[in-house]
Amino acid sequence: xxxRQIAPLLPIVAMLLWSGDxxxxxxxxxxxxxxxxxxRLDSASKTIRGKxxxxxxxxxxxxxxxxxxxxxxxxxxxxHSSFVRETGYRPLWQVxxxxxxxxxGYVEIERMTLGEEGTERTEAIVGREFVQPDDxxxxxxxxxxxxxxxxxxxxxxxxxxxxxxxxxxRGVARTGWVEDYYFAAQWYPKLGVFRDGKWNCHQxxxxxxxxxxxxxxxxxxxxxxxxxxxxxxxxxxxxxxDGTATYRFQQDRVHDFAWxxxxxxxxxxxxxxxPGLPSVALRLLLQPENRHLDNRYxxxxxxxxxxxxxxxxxxxxxxxxxxxxxxGSDTGGMEYPTFITGGVGAFAPPASLNPESVxxxxxxxxxxxxxxxxxxxxxxxLDEGINSWAESRVLRESYPPRRYTRDFFxxxxxxxxxxxxxxxxxxxxDVRRGGSLEEMARPSWKLFSSRAYQVNxxxxxxxxxxxxxxxxxWETMQEIFSLYYQRFxxxxxxxxxxxxxAEEVARRDLSWFFEPVFYGxxxxxxxxxxxxxxxxxxxxxxxxxxxxxxxxxxxxIVERLGGAALPVEVLLVFEDGEEIRRAWNGADGQRRFQxxxxxxxxxxxxxxxxxxxxxxxxxxxxxxxxxxQESGPSRAALKWSSKWLFxxxxxLETMTLLG
Amino acid sequence: xxKSAKRGLGLLxxxxxxxxxxxxxxxxxxxxxxxxxxxxxxxxxxxxxxDRQVVESIDHDWLELFRERASGAASTFSPAVxxxxxxxxxxxxxxxxxxxxxxxxxxxxxxLYLVLNAFLNGAFLGSLSFDPQGTVIREYFRTGGEFFGRxxxxxxxxxxxxxxxxxxxxxxxxxxxxxxEKTAETARSGFYWRFSFFLLSFxxxxxxxxxxxxxKIILAAEDRxxxxxxxFTSCAFxxxxxxxxGGLYLILSGAALLWLLLYAALxxxxxxxxxxxxxxxxxxxxxxxxxxxxxxxxxYSAQFSFYLQRR
Numbered sequence: 001x002x003x004r005q006i007a008p009l010l011p012i013v014a015m016l017l018w019s020g021d022x023x024x025x026x027x028x029x030x031x032x033x034x035x036x037x038x039x040r041l042d043s044a045s046k047t048i049r050g051k052x053x054x055x056x057x058x059x060x061x062x063x064x065x066x067x068x069x070x071x072x073x074x075x076x077x078x079x080h081s082s083f084v085r086e087t088g089y090r091p092l093w094q095v096x097x098x099x100x101x102x103x104x105g106y107v108e109i110e111r112m113t114l115g116e117e118g119t120e121r122t123e124a125i126v127g128r129e130f131v132q133p134d135d136x137x138x139x140x141x142x143x144x145x146x147x148x149x150x151x152x153x154x155x156x157x158x159x160x161x162x163x164x165x166x167x168x169x170r171g172v173a174r175t176g177w178v179e180d181y182y183f184a185a186q187w188y189p190k191l192g193v194f195r196d197g198k199w200n201c202h203q204x205x206x207x208x209x210x211x212x213x214x215x216x217x218x219x220x221x222x223x224x225x226x227x228x229x230x231x232x233x234x235x236x237x238x239x240x241x242d243g244t245a246t247y248r249f250q251q252d253r254v255h256d257f258a259w260x261x262x263x264x265x266x267x268x269x270x271x272x273x274x275p276g277l278p279s280v281a282l283r284l285l286l287q288p289e290n291r292h293l294d295n296r297y298x299x300x301x302x303x304x305x306x307x308x309x310x311x312x313x314x315x316x317x318x319x320x321x322x323x324x325x326x327x328g329s330d331t332g333g334m335e336y337p338t339f340i341t342g343g344v345g346a347f348a349p350p351a352s353l354n355p356e357s358v359x360x361x362x363x364x365x366x367x368x369x370x371x372x373x374x375x376x377x378x379x380x381x382l383d384e385g386i387n388s389w390a391e392s393r394v395l396r397e398s399y400p401p402r403r404y405t406r407d408f409f410x411x412x413x414x415x416x417x418x419x420x421x422x423x424x425x426x427x428x429x430d431v432r433r434g435g436s437l438e439e440m441a442r443p444s445w446k447l448f449s450s451r452a453y454q455v456n457x458x459x460x461x462x463x464x465x466x467x468x469x470x471x472x473x474w475e476t477m478q479e480i481f482s483l484y485y486q487r488f489x490x491x492x493x494x495x496x497x498x499x500x501x502a503e504e505v506a507r508r509d510l511s512w513f514f515e516p517v518f519y520g521x522x523x524x525x526x527x528x529x530x531x532x533x534x535x536x537x538x539x540x541x542x543x544x545x546x547x548x549x550x551x552x553x554x555x556x557i558v559e560r561l562g563g564a565a566l567p568v569e570v571l572l573v574f575e576d577g578e579e580i581r582r583a584w585n586g587a588d589g590q591r592r593f594q595x596x597x598x599x600x601x602x603x604x605x606x607x608x609x610x611x612x613x614x615x616x617x618x619x620x621x622x623x624x625x626x627x628x629q630e631s632g633p634s635r636a637a638l639k640w641s642s643k644w645l646f647x648x649x650x651x652l653e654t655m656t657l658l659g
Numbered sequence: 660x661x662k663s664a665k666r667g668l669g670l671l672x673x674x675x676x677x678x679x680x681x682x683x684x685x686x687x688x689x690x691x692x693x694x695x696x697x698x699x700x701x702x703x704x705x706x707x708x709x710d711r712q713v714v715e716s717i718d719h720d721w722l723e724l725f726r727e728r729a730s731g732a733a734s735t736f737s738p739a740v741x742x743x744x745x746x747x748x749x750x751x752x753x754x755x756x757x758x759x760x761x762x763x764x765x766x767x768x769x770x771l772y773l774v775l776n777a778f779l780n781g782a783f784l785g786s787l788s789f790d791p792q793g794t795v796i797r798e799y800f801r802t803g804g805e806f807f808g809r810x811x812x813x814x815x816x817x818x819x820x821x822x823x824x825x826x827x828x829x830x831x832x833x834x835x836x837x838x839x840e841k842t843a844e845t846a847r848s849g850f851y852w853r854f855s856f857f858l859l860s861f862x863x864x865x866x867x868x869x870x871x872x873x874x875k876i877i878l879a880a881e882d883r884x885x886x887x888x889x890x891f892t893s894c895a896f897x898x899x900x901x902x903x904x905g906g907l908y909l910i911l912s913g914a915a916l917l918w919l920l921l922y923a924a925l926x927x928x929x930x931x932x933x934x935x936x937x938x939x940x941x942x943x944x945x946x947x948x949x950x951x952x953x954x955x956x957x958x959y960s961a962q963f964s965f966y967l968q969r970r
């Protein structure tokens with residue numbers, strides 16, 4: 001069998017070789033930071049108090065003289081955090097007048113020692129202070145440096161004992177409370193990532209997500225007994241008999257732990273089964289008003305587990321919890337290891353693919369974030385972009401295309417079934433509007449605006465991968481992503497790692513694609529700017545005398561209007577139906593194609609199969625030969641302008657109600 | 660009520676030309692902007708092949724591109740031109756008080772249309788008053804000229820009352836409901852609060868429409884010159900005859916709704932990819948509009964008859 005024939009089978013072979021446990025056990029050693037926590041939720045004060053033991057192993061070749069801790073909740077401590085500053089001091093909550101005191105959130109470290117419990121060595125910590133590695137905002141308290149008296153040598157290990165109190169904010173940036181719903185994300189002191197002799201521990205920015213080491217989490221969580229709880233990993237529940245219950249969550253090979261508790265949840269449990277893939281216990285925590293959406297949530301989860309499992313490799317954990325977030329909590333659409341949140345509006349017409357879309361996206365993050373742990377601070381596109389493409393692919397395989405839906409009268413959705421929104425070009429408009437703002441491959445907090453972050457982390461990479469798939473073929477793409485998943489499971493991957501895998505699988509240099517698309521911000525736009533045929537004057541001499549047949553010289557000029565150059569194909573179609581295809585590397589600004597023949601050119605198209613989906617203006621990719629162009633308006637123009645005429649006539653008539 | 664509705668139909672039968680003139684005005688004014696729109700849409704396809712992708716249905720990639728580049732009236736093009744979209748969009752705009760946000764060109768032609776309507780409504784209602792059995796076109800237009808000033812002032816008064824309604828009722832109501840919505844426990848209950856704004860505004864705008872309609876009828880039937888007095892008389896008449904007047908209004912509104920549903924069903928059935936399909940859809944749309952204008956005139960003639968009966 002040729003490599004091409006074998007390639008599609010690779011993920012299947014990989015699946016057969018891997019069970020979830022096999023994947024979990026395959027990549028020793030990756031447990032860098034283990035967390036044991038024993039905490040209690042005080043629902044009245046919205047605080048979580050407790051202690052944690054972090055076991056950290058220095059797996060680098062450099063000694064660590066200090067530790068860096070994320071204290072994410074301090075972003076919501078006051079108006080002076082970098083998070084708030086970067087939003088332009090936009091209020092975190094929509095309230096009239098003064099923000100109530102219990103809306104703010106924070107995390108306080110009350111005690112910190114080294115050593116195992118009972119044998120603490122307080123003298124080992126010589127100091128701790130808030131630091132600001134990214135900006136000069138001394139008021140920001142989202143990162144703490146802990147200085148050690150003795151460095152942790154390469155291969156060494158330490159235990160850090162922390163007693164802390166976390167005050168949950170009113171729901172903001174996907175953490176916090178609303179009524180009796182408590183969503184705890186980024187809620188505990190958490191180590192940064194030590195690599196190359198220094199800590200990678202960024203402040204909490206308005207446009208960033210997270211980065212942490214893999215490890216084992218063992219969390220005992222005590223909450224009022226009437227609350228339903230969900231969180232990262234498997235759990236056991238113990239009723240304490242005093243109105244509280246303690247949940248013990250355990251999960252290996254994860255880099256975060258989030259949980260939710262609420263009194264209104266409906267619980268639906270199912271098991272995902274699919275031949276060749278490990279079973280997964282699914283637990284859906286649903287708001288009662290959305291009880292009719294349970295199957296739609298679960299179907300989206302199963303489609304994603306099956307397709308991504310088949311394409312890239314199996315989901316490695318035994319559980320997956322899906323949370324339908326409380327209204328107004330601002331905790332929807334987020335991923336945590338083995339634990340995701342969906343979200344849906346007041347109505348959810350199936351044609352809008354809501355909640356399917358957000359659910360497939362967050363489940364997809366289990367591959368591109370939870371298992372392949374990229375640095376979301378510095379390379380947000382690497383998980384969001386890959387995952388946006390993978391999510392669209394899952395949706396395309398599982399559902400009919402979205403239909404244009406518009407809300408009327410305060411939110412009543414009306415579906416326009418004839419207007420299809422293709423999965424592949426869903427984000428084209430975003431790329432056209434904002435793709436030139438900045439380049440994709442740059443730290444997300446340095447992106448100029450949240451719009452630039454959205455475009456460069458989601459829309460542009462998604463469109464880039466759809467384009468790459470059309471250029472390389474699905475088999476190659478599948479091979480690239482399954483190898484990338486295998487190689488970097490439970491490890492940290494970078495842009496360079498991804499490109500290296502892509503080039504290894506494609507067996508060629510792909511810098512012609514990655515340079516302009518990932519490291520550049522110029523748009524891609526090709527156009528046919530001229531297409532004409534001129535008759536060659538009669539009487540041209542042939543071997544047998546004068547040639548009586550008519551001959552035409554056809555000339556087509558293709559221009560690269562955008563700054564980014566990608567190779568394209570140019571198609572010329574003649575009156576007799578003959579087609580000529582030519583490749584153009586797009587390096588020059590323009591290229592002229594010239595042919596002599598017995599027939600006049602009918603039209604020319606650049607990128608006829610529309611492989612370059614990044615092309616921001618597909619309407620200029622073709623041109624009819626000058627003599628073939630329509631003299632009057634096109635049928636499409638007549639149709640849509642007559643529809644608009646009717647729209648306007650109705651508007652005028654509606655206004656007569658006023659006089 | 661039913662008698663008035665029937666008599667209204669009889670009166671309208673004698674003045675079919677009123678509907679023809681109103682339709683001509685509607686189409687003529689709309690064409691002022693539709694022709695540039697045709698050019699804009701046609702240019703957006705260029706001289707290539709992309710238009711082929713947009714014949715059957717709206718191509719989403721083209722739509723986004725067109726809307727990004729469009730300005731003025733062209734910027735209002737959206738999939739809401741399809742099906743019941745225009746009706747939903749326009750009523751939403753009217754109830755939210757968002758008319759001033761429409762592009763200036765549209766506001767300009769709308770003003771022109773309202774002025775023309777002042778003339779044509781004066782002609783119709785004045786003629787019903789003077790010659791219920793019908794009149795010649797010249798006389799019809801002469802009557803329009805006679806009532807034009809009064810009907811124009813009435814249109815201005817109606818517009819002012821609409822603005823007042825927005826300021827005094829709709830804006831505070833919207834603000835109040837927005838605050839209540841913040842306390843909603845679910846997305847659905849939040850929607851219900853937002854939707855209740857429209858539920859409350861809708862009858863108020865309709866009420867304004869009814870009062871202005873009767874004020875116009877009074878101007879013509881009583882040959883009054885003061886639009887304010889006509890409006891006061893209209894209010895008094897409304898209060899005095901509320902049950903029957905409301906019943907008649909429901910009958911006429913029911914007819915308008917039935918006509919709309921018939922249009923929606925028919926428009927939905929038509930294949931619109933071929934030249935014939937496009938022409939057929941256009942014909943159905945124009946027939947709907949002609950019917951809608953006929954129903955508006957039926958509103959006038961039936962209410963006119965009702966007023967004469969009950970004044």
